[in-house]
Amino acid sequence: MKLHLAIEELHRSEDHLATALLAASDRHKTDHEVFYVARDIARWSQDHVRRLSLIGQDFGLGLDPEPAGDPGLLETLRQRASEAVGRRPEPGMLMLADLRHIHREAAGVSLDWELLAQAAQGARKPELLELAQRCHPETLRQMRWANGKLKASATQVLVS
Amino acid sequence: MPDIDRIAEPWGTRTPYGPGETWPTRVDSHLAEGLTEADVDRWVQSATILHSNGDGLDIAVKDGEIVGVRGRAEDRVNHGRLGPKDLFGWQANKSPDRLTKPLIRRDGELVETDWDTAMDAVAGRAKELLAEQGPSAISFYTTGQLFLEEYYTLGLIAHGGIGTNHVDGNTRLCTATAAAALKESFGSDGQPGSYTDIDHADVIALFGHNMAETQTVLWTRILDRLAGPNPPQVICVDPRETPVARAATLHLAPRPGTNVMLMNALLHEVIANGWVDEEYVQAHAVGFAELEKRVADYPPELAAEICDVPVGQIREAARILGTAQRLMSSVLQGFYQSHQASAAATQVNNLHIIRGMLGKPGCGLLQMNGQPTAQNTRECGADGDLPAFRNWSNEQHVKDLAAVWNLDPMQIPHYSPPTHAMQMFRYAEEGSIRFMWVQATNPAVSLPELGRIREVLAQERLFLVVQDIFLSETAQLADVVLPAATWGEKTGTFTNVDRTVHLSDKAVEPPGEARPDLDIFIDFSRRMDLRDKDGQPLVKWDDPEGAFEGWKECTRGRPCDYTGMSYDKLRGGSGIQWPCNDEHPDGTERIYVDGQFWAAPDYCESYGRDLVTGAPLSPVEYRAMNPTGKAVLKAVEYLPPHEVPSQEFPFQLITGRTLYHFHTRTKTARAPQLQKAAPEVWVELSAGDAADRGWAEGDLLEVSTPRGRVAARLRISGIRPGVAFLPFHYGYWDEPAGHQPDGERGRAANELTITDWDPVSKQPLFKAAAARVERLAEGDGRPSAAPTTTASRPVTDGVPPTRGGPDAHSTEQFATVLGGAR
Numbered sequence: 001m002k003l004h005l006a007i008e009e010l011h012r013s014e015d016h017l018a019t020a021l022l023a024a025s026d027r028h029k030t031d032h033e034v035f036y037v038a039r040d041i042a043r044w045s046q047d048h049v050r051r052l053s054l055i056g057q058d059f060g061l062g063l064d065p066e067p068a069g070d071p072g073l074l075e076t077l078r079q080r081a082s083e084a085v086g087r088r089p090e091p092g093m094l095m096l097a098d099l100r101h102i103h104r105e106a107a108g109v110s111l112d113w114e115l116l117a118q119a120a121q122g123a124r125k126p127e128l129l130e131l132a133q134r135c136h137p138e139t140l141r142q143m144r145w146a147n148g149k150l151k152a153s154a155t156q157v158l159v160s
Numbered sequence: 161m162p163d164i165d166r167i168a169e170p171w172g173t174r175t176p177y178g179p180g181e182t183w184p185t186r187v188d189s190h191l192a193e194g195l196t197e198a199d200v201d202r203w204v205q206s207a208t209i210l211h212s213n214g215d216g217l218d219i220a221v222k223d224g225e226i227v228g229v230r231g232r233a234e235d236r237v238n239h240g241r242l243g244p245k246d247l248f249g250w251q252a253n254k255s256p257d258r259l260t261k262p263l264i265r266r267d268g269e270l271v272e273t274d275w276d277t278a279m280d281a282v283a284g285r286a287k288e289l290l291a292e293q294g295p296s297a298i299s300f301y302t303t304g305q306l307f308l309e310e311y312y313t314l315g316l317i318a319h320g321g322i323g324t325n326h327v328d329g330n331t332r333l334c335t336a337t338a339a340a341a342l343k344e345s346f347g348s349d350g351q352p353g354s355y356t357d358i359d360h361a362d363v364i365a366l367f368g369h370n371m372a373e374t375q376t377v378l379w380t381r382i383l384d385r386l387a388g389p390n391p392p393q394v395i396c397v398d399p400r401e402t403p404v405a406r407a408a409t410l411h412l413a414p415r416p417g418t419n420v421m422l423m424n425a426l427l428h429e430v431i432a433n434g435w436v437d438e439e440y441v442q443a444h445a446v447g448f449a450e451l452e453k454r455v456a457d458y459p460p461e462l463a464a465e466i467c468d469v470p471v472g473q474i475r476e477a478a479r480i481l482g483t484a485q486r487l488m489s490s491v492l493q494g495f496y497q498s499h500q501a502s503a504a505a506t507q508v509n510n511l512h513i514i515r516g517m518l519g520k521p522g523c524g525l526l527q528m529n530g531q532p533t534a535q536n537t538r539e540c541g542a543d544g545d546l547p548a549f550r551n552w553s554n555e556q557h558v559k560d561l562a563a564v565w566n567l568d569p570m571q572i573p574h575y576s577p578p579t580h581a582m583q584m585f586r587y588a589e590e591g592s593i594r595f596m597w598v599q600a601t602n603p604a605v606s607l608p609e610l611g612r613i614r615e616v617l618a619q620e621r622l623f624l625v626v627q628d629i630f631l632s633e634t635a636q637l638a639d640v641v642l643p644a645a646t647w648g649e650k651t652g653t654f655t656n657v658d659r660t661v662h663l664s665d666k667a668v669e670p671p672g673e674a675r676p677d678l679d680i681f682i683d684f685s686r687r688m689d690l691r692d693k694d695g696q697p698l699v700k701w702d703d704p705e706g707a708f709e710g711w712k713e714c715t716r717g718r719p720c721d722y723t724g725m726s727y728d729k730l731r732g733g734s735g736i737q738w739p740c741n742d743e744h745p746d747g748t749e750r751i752y753v754d755g756q757f758w759a760a761p762d763y764c765e766s767y768g769r770d771l772v773t774g775a776p777l778s779p780v781e782y783r784a785m786n787p788t789g790k791a792v793l794k795a796v797e798y799l800p801p802h803e804v805p806s807q808e809f810p811f812q813l814i815t816g817r818t819l820y821h822f823h824t825r826t827k828t829a830r831a832p833q834l835q836k837a838a839p840e841v842w843v844e845l846s847a848g849d850a851a852d853r854g855w856a857e858g859d860l861l862e863v864s865t866p867r868g869r870v871a872a873r874l875r876i877s878g879i880r881p882g883v884a885f886l887p888f889h890y891g892y893w894d895e896p897a898g899h900q901p902d903g904e905r906g907r908a909a910n911e912l913t914i915t916d917w918d919p920v921s922k923q924p925l926f927k928a929a930a931a932r933v934e935r936l937a938e939g940d941g942r943p944s945a946a947p948t949t950t951a952s953r954p955v956t957d958g959v960p961p962t963r964g965g966p967d968a969h970s971t972e973q974f975a976t977v978l979g980g981a982r
Contacts, residue, residue, distance in 0.1 A: 160587075
């Protein structure tokens with residue numbers, strides 16, 4: 001049984017995704033929708049981290065229940081920096097790069113949930129399957145958001 | 161004829177009626193001092209323009225001037241009635257400070273010029289930017305106050321001619337969520353309800369909708385039902401003690417920002433108690449299982465805590481809604497401009513779907529509009545959508561539109577959702593939009609976080625064109641100002657929230673060189689030499705009727721089908737409801753009869769969006785979810801608000817309107833009766849909050865957020881504790897500094913508001929800020945200038961009541977003797 005490895009990896013990748021969303025949010029404080037929605041949906045990953053930590057106990061894992069969260073000072077600095085360059089066009093390119101990064105991270109998390117769900121079914125662990133069924137749709141929504149936002153922003157950034 | 165002070169009595173005299181009866185006629189009129197109907201040379205047909213209700217009226221003309229108005233008895237919308245803004249607002253037309261000549265900026269100053277110079281400057285800059293950067297540099301920010309013909313022409317020029325995706329209206333601030341919620345649930349914009357549903361309903365629920373002040377005549381209809389036999393029960397959801405709240409059977413005053421929590425709890429109770437029309441849901445909706453699962457997590461006890469509403473009230477509201485025989489609902493800014501706007505409004509649709517309360521008399525659902533012609537901004541594509549509710553992500557719809565316009569489909573931008581207003585200002589801020597043409601709206605007062613907006617508009621690198629009837633705050637920042645004609649000075653049509661189309665005929669000449677907006681657009685198109693794919697002029701009409709005929713073709717077979725209408729048919733008689741075509745030559749009172757929707761994948765206007773992230777669904781996803789075009793039940797989780805009260809900013813700040821003003825007061829402040837009724841800004845707090853701090857009515861307070869400061873006198877009202885309210889009408893055009901605060905404190909509520917918008921509808925959230933309130937000075941015994949007839953009614957003694965006096969006297973003419981047989 002390597003189920004604990006799947007849980008551990010997912011715990012790591014969800015935590016990473018939450019951090020990536022929050023960092024992107026801070027970097028684009030002047031792009032208000034990115035700033036707020038990235039924070040709203042980072043909560044989903046943070047919630048997944050807590051749930052994975054809890055269920056990990058059943059598999060002998062001692063995973064940190066607290067997601068990495070806001071890095072405090074760094075967050076403030078990033079927000080200030082984004083406001084300082086808010087009148088310049090360059091952050092547009094950076095935003096496309098950030099959205100691309102989030103999409104890739106979320107795609108990885110999505111595959112990790114697939115792996116976990118497959119394993120849970122094979123090992124007949126209904127509570128683990130239930131967790132995957134509960135959380136995975138939110139990962140897909142995070143992906144779709146990054147994709148949709150990228151699509152809506154790309155033209156203006158690239159042709160102007 | 162009875163004479164009444166319509167400032168003191170905004171809703172006039174009651175004409176009670178019972179369920180299923182016809183609303184009695186009452187013809188309201190007001191003429192200039194000293195005139196009677198015998199003095200009027202002629203009456204010219206039109207409809208009301210200072211709110212969204214669409215009341216039919218006739219304009220009185222004497223010696224080539226507008227001298228008054230009279231409601232149209234035969235109109236289905238108002239049966240003769242008019243509101244205070246309609247009775248007095250027309251006086252603004254002949255205000256001495258109307259713009260009468262184009263202005264152009266020379267050496268930093270706006271100076272008078274001629275039309276050729278002004279339009280050459282506009283077209284010249286547009287051509288330069290098209291050559292240098294392309295259509296992504298050009299944007300149009302329009303309004304909810306032009307006419308259908310003008311929006312359609314503008315949409316054609318912007319989308320089809322220039323090829324820009326940057327087109328929106330200020331309807332983004334008022335009705336974007338109405339459209340979004342309808343698209344989410346029914347696949348297309350278009351209001352399921354009809355005003356006549358008030359005549360039949362046994363329960364009327366108003367969600368964040370202070371109808372008494374926003375649509376006074378519609379509220380009059382409800383008041384007349386309430387005064388008659390077997391009155392409906394009324395449910396009001398609003399943090400303020402509005403006139404609606406005072407008339408309601410049940411008033412819920414949730415904490416701002418918690419509407420989704422409340423709605424989910426109401427749906428929870430309706431489902432848990434078996435008040436679902438299961439047969440209807442089975443036959444006509446998708447998504448019930450997911451909705452049931454989602455709202456299971458929202459018991460009333462949880463909502464009671466989060467919303468701070470007694471649990472018994474939530475249960476009682478759910479019981480009334482769940483057992484209604486004929487439920488009518490209406491939704492407005494309390495939902496649309498609050499946190500999770502579209503998500504909350506969509507849950508009201510869900511309520512009607514699961515209760516099967518659609519398409520039958522009394523079972524109306526209105527996602528309300530705020531402005532008179534907002535529906536047309538949306539229909540005609542001036543809000544960025546494609547005209548006639550075509551779907552920008554449906555290739556066939558784009559091809560079809562290209563055929564109507566005789567263009568290559570590639571010419572019409574449809575690669576991504578249209579750029580909404582807030583995003584346009586962001587693009588202008590970062591410098592990629594370099595040309596903005598603002599029409600009949602005043603972003604320098606009406607958009608959130610005004611310090612930022614003024615900086616964006618004042619940029620040297622932004623070429624700003626403002627087309628208006630007065631030198632507004634925004635116009636003062638323009639490079640070119642174009643003087644426009646307004647209502648009564650030009651001909652066109654417009655459509656209200658219950659799909660009623662009215663013709664508004666020209667009554668008088670515009671002042672000076674002012675020109676109809678349609679003429680200005682066509683002039684621009686000619687100067688730009690915009691052409692179709694055969695080299696013919698892109699805009700194929702040169703008058704309103706020609707534009708209307710063009711529009712009719714564009715709507716053929718679409719939900720908002722106008723093909724059965726004509727100017728002749730709209731003249732005389734009542735307004736007509738779309739769809740109106742060969743099949744329904746007299747229009748259509750109710751849509752969605754028998755659970756038939758416009759939601760089929762090949763027909764719908766939108767595939768919908770994720771209610772949390774706003775990400776659009778793909779055609780494939782939508783087809784899988786809703787293959788046969790049923791109503792869509794969309795579930796959503798509650799999210800905590802983005803800006804929450806803190807020790808430093810302990811109040812929740814909400815903004816809104818008052819009955820006597822419209823928008824930024826450009827017209828209503830120039831009508832003496834209206835201006836006198838609400839002459840200056842005030843701030844409302846609850847009695848408890850005032851007492852805790854030892855503050856009294858009339859004290860001068862400062863309201864501040866991290867974004868700005870506003871000074872206003874205190875009105876102690878029936879508002880929810882912990883919440884502060886500021887009216888948003890007051891800007892600076894009638895103050896010394898002209899377009900910005902004179903000193904460190906302003907009076908525009910939007911100095912304080914937060915830049916945040918609903919990810920689905922992109923509507924800015926004006927009711928979502930946290931604020932600090934401090935006293936600057938004790939009052940001198942004088943109360944604040946807030947009206948006493950409205951939601952700002954004082955709860956303390958000693959405030960003199962709002963009165964209009966002799967100047968505000970209007971007549972009411974009754975068709976039947978009051979109290980007699982009906």
